[in-house]
Amino acid sequence: MHTSSKKLTGQYGAIIFLMLFYTIFHIALTPDYWDDASYRNAMDGSIRNLLLFLHRGYLLQTSRTTIELVTGILSVLPYSVWKLLNLLIILLLYEDIVWFQIHVFKITDASSEWAASLLLCSLPFSIMASAGWLATTLNYLWVISLGWYAVNKVIKAVILEEKLSFKEKILTILTVLYSGCFESVTALMSVGILAAIFYEKKWKHKKAPGLLWVILAILLLFLVEIAICPGNQNRMKSDVGYWMADYAQMNLLDKLRMGIVMAFMHFVSIPSPIFFILNASCLAVAIMKKGTRIQKLAAACPVALDILWTCYFMINYLLGNKTMTYQVPNTLLSGGIDMIEQLAMLATIAIWFASLLYTLYWAFEAKKDFFLCLSILLTGCVPEVIVGMSATVTNSMLRTVIYLYLSMILIILCLLKEIRIFWTQIKWFRLAVYFTLACGIALNAMQMTRHILVYG
Numbered sequence: 401m402h403t404s405s406k407k408l409t410g411q412y413g414a415i416i417f418l419m420l421f422y423t424i425f426h427i428a429l430t431p432d433y434w435d436d437a438s439y440r441n442a443m444d445g446s447i448r449n450l451l452l453f454l455h456r457g458y459l460l461q462t463s464r465t466t467i468e469l470v471t472g473i474l475s476v477l478p479y480s481v482w483k484l485l486n487l488l489i490i491l492l493l494y495e496d497i498v499w500f501q502i503h504v505f506k507i508t509d510a511s512s513e514w515a516a517s518l519l520l521c522s523l524p525f526s527i528m529a530s531a532g533w534l535a536t537t538l539n540y541l542w543v544i545s546l547g548w549y550a551v552n553k554v555i556k557a558v559i560l561e562e563k564l565s566f567k568e569k570i571l572t573i574l575t576v577l578y579s580g581c582f583e584s585v586t587a588l589m590s591v592g593i594l595a596a597i598f599y600e601k602k603w604k605h606k607k608a609p610g611l612l613w614v615i616l617a618i619l620l621l622f623l624v625e626i627a628i629c630p631g632n633q634n635r636m637k638s639d640v641g642y643w644m645a646d647y648a649q650m651n652l653l654d655k656l657r658m659g660i661v662m663a664f665m666h667f668v669s670i671p672s673p674i675f676f677i678l679n680a681s682c683l684a685v686a687i688m689k690k691g692t693r694i695q696k697l698a699a700a701c702p703v704a705l706d707i708l709w710t711c712y713f714m715i716n717y718l719l720g721n722k723t724m725t726y727q728v729p730n731t732l733l734s735g736g737i738d739m740i741e742q743l744a745m746l747a748t749i750a751i752w753f754a755s756l757l758y759t760l761y762w763a764f765e766a767k768k769d770f771f772l773c774l775s776i777l778l779t780g781c782v783p784e785v786i787v788g789m790s791a792t793v794t795n796s797m798l799r800t801v802i803y804l805y806l807s808m809i810l811i812i813l814c815l816l817k818e819i820r821i822f823w824t825q826i827k828w829f830r831l832a833v834y835f836t837l838a839c840g841i842a843l844n845a846m847q848m849t850r851h852i853l854v855y856g
Contacts, residue, residue, distance in 0.1 A: 413514070414494075414510075414513045414514045414516070414517035414518075415491065415494065415517065417517055417518075417521070418490070418491070418494055418517040418520060418521060419487065419490075419491060421521050421841070421845075422487060422490050422521075422525070423487060425525075425845075425848050425849075425852070426483045426486065426487055427483075428852050429483075429529070429533055429848075429851075429852050429856065430479065430533070430852075430856035431479055431482060431532055431533040431534035431535075431856075432479075432532075432856060433532055433855055433856055434531055434532040434535070434855075435531040435532040435534075435535035435536075436475070436532030436533060436534045436535050437532070439453075439471055439472065439475040439534070439535060440475045440476070442456070442457075442472075442475075443472055443475045443476050445476055446476060447472075447473065447476050449472075450469070450472045450473065453468070453472045454468055454469060454472065457631060458629060458630070458631050459630050459631055459634070460630075460631050460634050460635070461631045461634070461635050462629070462631050462632065462635065463581065463583075463622075463625045463626045463629035463631060463632050464539070464581045464582055464583075465581060465625070466577055466578050466580075466581045467538055467539055467542075467543070467578065467581060467582065470538060470542075470578070471534070471535065471538050474534060474538070475534070482533075482534050486533075486537055486541070486542075489537070489541055489542050489545045489546075490520070490541070490545075492545045492546070492549060493520065493541070493544065493545040493548070493806075494516060494517060494520055496545060496548040496549055496552060497516045497520075497806075497809065497810070497813075498512075498513055498516055499552050500548075500552060500555075500810065501516065501810070501813050501814075503552075503555070503556070503560060504555065504772065505769065505772070505810075505813065505814050505817065507813060507814070507817050509820065511820070511823065512813055512816065512817070512820075515812075515813055515816055515837075516809070516813060518837045518840075518841065519674065519677070519809045519812060519813075519837070519840075520809070521840075521841045521844060522673040522674055522677070522837060522840030522841050522843075522844055523673075523674060523802075523805055523809075523844065524672060524673070524674075524805075524843075524844055524847055525844055525847075525848055526844075526847040526848050526850075526851040527798055527799050527801065527802060528540065528541055528799065528802070529851055529855065530795070530798045530799045531795075531799065536799050539582065539799075540799050540800070540802050541802065542578070542579075543578070543579040543582045543585055544579070544585075544802060544803065544806065546575040546578050546579045547575065547576075547579030547580070547582075547585050547589065548806075549571070549572070549575050550572045550575040550576050550579065550589075550615070551589075551592065553568055553569075553571075553572040554572070554592070554593070554596055554611075554612070554615070556568075557609055557611065557612075558596045558599060558600060558609070558612070564611065569611055572611065572615070573611075573614060573615070573618070576589070576615050576618050576619070577618060580615075580618055580619050580622050581622050581625070583626055583786070584782060584783040584786045584787070585783075586619055586622045586623055586626060587782075587786075588779065588782060588783075589615070589619055590616070590619045590620075590623065593612055593615050593616045593619060594616070596608070596612055597612050597613075597616065600612070636790070636791070639790065639791040639792050640791040643791050643792050643794055643795060644731055644791040644792075644793070644794065646731040646732050647731070647791045649732060650731060650732065654731070654732065654733075655788055655789045655793075656785070656788060656789075657733075657742065657746065658729065658731060658788055658793050658794075659784055659785055659787060659788015659789065659793055659797070660745075660746065660749060660784075660788065661729045661742050661745050661746065662728070662729065662788065662793055662794065662797040663784045663788075663797055663800075663801055663804065664709075664745050664748070664749055665728075665729065665745070666797065666798060666801050667706070667801075668706060668709035668710050668713060669709075669710075669713045669722075670713075670847075671710050671843060673836075673839065673840025673841075673843055673844065674805050674808050674809060674812075674840070675706060675808065676703070676706055676836075676840075677808075677812055677836055677837070677840060678702070678756075678808045678811060678812050678815075679702035679703035679705075679706045679756075680703050680836065681811075681812050681815040681816065682699045682702050682703070682755070682756060682759045682760075682763075682815065683696075683699045683700050683702075683703050684815075684819060684829070684832075685699065685759065685763045685815050685818055685819055686698075686699030686700070686759060686763070687699075688819040688822050688826075688829070689763060689818070689819065691762070691763075695758075695759070695762060698755045698758050698759055699755070699759045699763075701751060701752065701755035702752050702755050702756055702759075705748050705751065705752055709745075709748065728794050729741070729742050730742075756777075757774065760773055760774070760811070760815075763815070763818055764814070764818060765818070769814055769817075772814075773810070773811045773814055776807045776810050776811065777807050777808075777811065779803075779807065780803045780804040780805075780806065780807025780808070781803075781804065781807075782803075783800050783803045784797065784800055784801065784803065784804060787800045
């Protein structure tokens with residue numbers, strides 16, 4: 401029995417830890433405020449109002465019909481149903497990451513599975529409650545987890561040239577039907593599928609699998625729905641009046657600035673474990689691989705900038721100049737300290753990107769990994785750029801950063817692969833990694849506990 405338990409823990413320990421961690425909080429959290437309450441009221445407590453709910457949402461709010469369908473159903477069911485499904489979605493996200501790191505990055509050791517689990521436990525999960533637990537997770541966590549499943553299956557069929565089972569094909573289509581109706585994901589998936597079809601026809605001189613054409617047809621229908629949906633137009637007008645009165649005065653550069661600064665403020669105004677671990681991993685790689693002085697200085701820039709800005713916000717909080725919450729910059733630059741802050745952040749972000757990419761380029765022995773990480777990072781930035789162009793940037797950015805967070809997790813895993821040889825050789829390195837991850841998990845737990853105590 402003891403041997404069996406030890407084998408089970410060794411094989412599934414990472415999954416067990418992940419599920420136990422999030423199960424504890426799911427028992428306590430309650431999806432009954434803000435948008436969750438609005439959805440429940442709109443359904444009037446009965447599934448019979450589902451069609452009216454969908455019709456009203458399409459006319460006034462959104463073209464995300466598939467997501468709205470699931471939202472309406474779960475709004476009238478007991479909270480425990482959503483909690484169970486949400487835990488399964490977290491598990492699926494973990495499996496998505498593990499599959500990707502094994503088949504794309506060729507990372508197969510068990511320690512990387514633990515790293516993926518612990519990094520997900522360090523993810524600031526309270527951002528998944530910024531519009532209400534149910535509403536936010538269904539529109540972001542579920543979209544990403546299910547969409548990533550579909551991406552993995554496309555990679556399996558096209559890049560790895562492995563045959564998909566009938567079950568996998570059906571599940572892929574269903575996941576696209578759900579995640580593909582989210583606007584930014586529609587755009588990303590459409591580009592990805594067109595690239596896959598082009599790759600099959602022009603590069604491999606093969607007939608593209610029928611599954612790709614089915615997915616493309618679904619995405620094209622979603623693009624048409626997004627373009628003609630009256631709810632999207634109504635929401636854009638109402639959002640301007642409610643969230644950003646200066647929106648009409650902002651030019652393209654102003655909107656890009658708002659999106660970039662808002663995302664960066666999220667990572668540094670309150671310490672972000674994933675952002676810090678990514679930055680610290682760059683420095684660790686430079687030290688372990690005995691980089692040149694220039695390489696070490698460049699690798700130290702990201703973590704130094706992270707610490708400096710977090711200290712800046714902390715000092716301002718202690719002096720009473722800022723609140724202990726996510727900061728919102730002024731929409732228009734009009735001089736003063738806010739303008740200096742924003743310009744300094746833009747310069748910081750440029751230095752951060754340059755330092756990160758330079759470190760990744762020389763650190764990866766296989767340049768394929770560099771270009772993969774670059775593609776992943778840029779893909780993670782796309783939703784932030786899109787929401788930065790909208791009037792809801794000040795509230796939507798808080799949850800949209802999950803795309804960047806998951807991009808960062810993949811890059812961290814790839815960086816750890818480069819120095820895994822030191823894992824067994826250097827004890828202080830192992831302890832430093834464990835300590836950093838433990839602090840990240842503790843901070844995530846504190847943030848979720850605070851949110852549950854204040855809101856539910």
